[in-house]
Amino acid sequence: MALLEINHVKKTYKVRKFGHSYRLLAVNDVSFSVEKGKCVGLVGESGCGKSTLGRLITGLERPTEGEVCFTGTPIHPRDQHSKKLKFARDIQMVFQDSYDAVNPRFTASQIIEEPLKNLTQMSAIQRKEKVEQLLGQVGIPVGEKDKYALEFSGGQLQRVCIARALASGPQMLVLDEPLSSLDVSVQAQILNLLHDIKEELDLSYLLISHDLEAIYYLADAVVVMYGGQVMEQIDDIGFFNDMMHPYTRMLLSSTPAYQKKNKDDAQAEMIWMDLGVQKEGYQGCPYYGRCHLAVPECENNRPQMKEIRPGHHVACHQIK
Ligand SMILES: Nc1ncnc2c1ncn2[C@@H]1O[C@H](COP(=O)(O)OP(=O)(O)O)[C@@H](O)[C@H]1O
Ligand SMILES: [Mg+2]
DSSP states (O other), X not given: OOSEEEEEEEEEEEEXXXXXXXXXXXXXXXXXXXXXXXXXXXXXXXXSSHHHHHHHHTTSSOOSEEEEEETTEESSOSSTTOOOOSSTTTEEEEOXXXXXXXXXXXXXXXXXXXXXHHHOOOOHHHHHHHHHHHHHHTTOOGGGTTSBGXXXXXXXXXXXXXXXXXXXXXXXXXXXXXXXXXXXXXXXHHHHHHXXXXXXXTOEEEEEOSOHHHHHHHOSXXXXXXXXXXXXXXXXXXXXXGOOOHHHHHHHHTSHHHHHHOTTSOOOOOOOOOGGGGBTTOOSOTTGGGOTTOOHHHHHSOOOOEXXXXXXXXXXXXXX
């Protein structure tokens, strides 16, 4: 059994724009799983539903349809109004913008202590010791524990946020674009830290990112989303360069390291997404409007995921 299983999960939002209201399918029938000790990379451009999926997995929101299971048990209580989460200690989240994710009036030690107060039975002395141990684990000198959030640099504060996520002793972290608000040199340090912590604590990760190089470095498996749906999935990072959905190819061709190796590949195109493809009722392939392989069938018929070889699934009518 996988540690985390996402089964046919849908999330719709009611949206009001220019006096019209419609239902937007932020996540549309998404299924995949995360094995114990593994990292799944979730790739896709802005607005494709990655953070929504992260919030559904951490229980911050409830799916409209489908189920998220952790160690075989649904994480959302059956009672629609219950706010009690079964796996709050086990699944924690790290957010993109650390300055947004913390109370600016809190010190590092208060930030890290909060989940210890809320989710564990530790005494004040035990909490103090744990905070110091966590600071050491993420590379912040214990002498800086009384510094306020805004006194830290972006990279340092992201380390504090990682310590907070580790405080309750989780088995899994959902990392929602943990690098994208940081300088390039700091990104590499945080990526290394995430790698080391994962090995040390045998954690599982869902790494949400549009940085394919980070995904390649850390992930064991990759899920590519577009317009709320999964377009391609590989269970083994060894297939990374063999991914073939036209959208994935476009993403790969816009990655600098990949461009150097594959000069013949298509030139990177501007990234944009027609959000109409997420309107409830749209029946076709979400990538239809941008796809150079599109045929009329693609506009009216949503392609289903099919296995093109063991551990490699693609949703595209043109890939047999
Ligand atoms: N609370 C909300 N209410 C209405 N629409 C939302 C809400 N949250 C997200 N959305 C919409 O759902 C889609 C997916 O958003 P999001 O999950 O944040 O994407 P990503 O993280 O991939 O950038 C977007 O079109 C976004 O505008
Ligand atoms: Mg997001």
